[in-house]
Amino acid sequence: xxxxxxxxxxxxxxxxxxxxxxxxxxxxxxxxxxxxxxxxxxxxxxxxxxxxxxxxxxxxxxxxxxxxxxxxxxxxxxxxxxxxxxxxxxxxxxxxxxxxxxxxxxxxxxxxxxxxxxxxxxxxxxxxxxxxxxxxxxxxxxxxxxxxxxxxxxxxxx
Amino acid sequence: xxxxxxxxxxxxxxxxxxxxxxxxxxxxxxxxxxxxxxxxxxxxxxxxxxxxxxxxxxxxxxxxxxxxxxxxxxxxxxxxxxxxxxxxxxxxxxxxxxxxxxxxxxxxxxxxxxxxxxxxxxxxxxxxxxxxxxxxxxxxxxxxxxxxxxxxxxxxxxxxxxxxx
Numbered sequence: 095x096x097x098x099x100x101x102x103x104x105x106x107x108x109x110x111x112x113x114x115x116x117x118x119x120x121x122x123x124x125x126x127x128x129x130x131x132x133x134x135x136x137x138x139x140x141x142x143x144x145x146x147x148x149x150x151x152x153x154x155x156x157x158x159x160x161x162x163x164x165x166x167x168x169x170x171x172x173x174x175x176x177x178x179x180x181x182x183x184x185x186x187x188x189x190x191x192x193x194x195x196x197x198x199x200x201x202x203x204x205x206x207x208x209x210x211x212x213x214x215x216x217x218x219x220x221x222x223x224x225x226x227x228x229x230x231x232x233x234x235x236x237x238x239x240x241x242x243x244x245x246x247x248x249x250x251x252x
Numbered sequence: 253x254x255x256x257x258x259x260x261x262x263x264x265x266x267x268x269x270x271x272x273x274x275x276x277x278x279x280x281x282x283x284x285x286x287x288x289x290x291x292x293x294x295x296x297x298x299x300x301x302x303x304x305x306x307x308x309x310x311x312x313x314x315x316x317x318x319x320x321x322x323x324x325x326x327x328x329x330x331x332x333x334x335x336x337x338x339x340x341x342x343x344x345x346x347x348x349x350x351x352x353x354x355x356x357x358x359x360x361x362x363x364x365x366x367x368x369x370x371x372x373x374x375x376x377x378x379x380x381x382x383x384x385x386x387x388x389x390x391x392x393x394x395x396x397x398x399x400x401x402x403x404x405x406x407x408x409x410x411x412x413x414x415x416x417x
Binding site: 172176180210216 | 382383390395396397398399400402403407408409411413415416417
């Protein structure tokens with residue numbers, strides 16, 4: 095900045111394209127509502143008045159086509175697995191995924207004949223939130239970590 | 253009408269075929285002769301006002317000679333009386349009660365799905381909870397808990413999913 099100090103007129107700032115696009119993306123993460131079990135209650139609590147996801151620009155969308163984050167909240171069964179994958183495939187790029195709770199991360203206590211042992215068997219996961227179910231603070235922590243991750247991404251080149 | 257009055261009347265109608273007893277605060281009717289299974293249920297509904305068929309439960313006893321047991325939970329709203337009608341058999345074939353209570357349809361399908369009980373005379377005995385390509389009946393005691401080989405048996409929506417664990 096030293097070189098260009100006082101060289102620009104008023105109301106002009108300098109930044110990079112990556113920075114401004116990533117800032118826009120991280121400030122308006124729209125997750126698709128995907129509650130599968132009791133974790134969904136905690137996800138709703140995170141979105142409600144006390145923890146208030148809206149202040150981070152997070153607005154739950156009821157369709158994958160308008161979403162760029164999927165919070166898989168709950169147990170993924172074998173019967174549900176193709177449906178989770180289909181919703182993920184319908185989301186436009188860029189997209190991220192948070193596996194919320196021990197069931198979505200690893201199958202949790204359900205080491206059984208019907209439960210998928212972690213949602214990472216069917217789609218790529220960016221952040222894992224442990225807990226059964228995780229407190230809203232833990233989910234918020236994952237979202238803040240995701241925001242930091244988004245800021246490091248390169249938009250103009252892969 | 254309370255349970256002891258019901259017991260006396262049932263003993264007259266089905267002498268020696270039933271074992272009625274109260275245990276843990278619940279009323280049980282154990283059927284000793286399975287030939288009266290249908291007739292007993294019909295009598296309970298039409299004569300003793302057991303119009304509400306609450307649940308159908310199946311139990312697997314792998315070490316007993318009578319390996320399978322079906323318990324029908326019946327309730328009489330008029331008399332505020334609940335009875336559990338039990339029948340044990342060495343194999344997994346039982347008579348249906350869907351022609352007496354239509355609500356038993358899905359409950360018997362569930363028992364077929366998870367426990368492998370075949371209800372003879374059921375109008376539509378298909379799986380109700382598990383996918384159609386599932387093999388076996390997972391609530392039987394001899395079913396391995398972590399049996400996940402069937403996960404990769406079919407890719408029903410052609411999404412290319414492969415399960416590894």
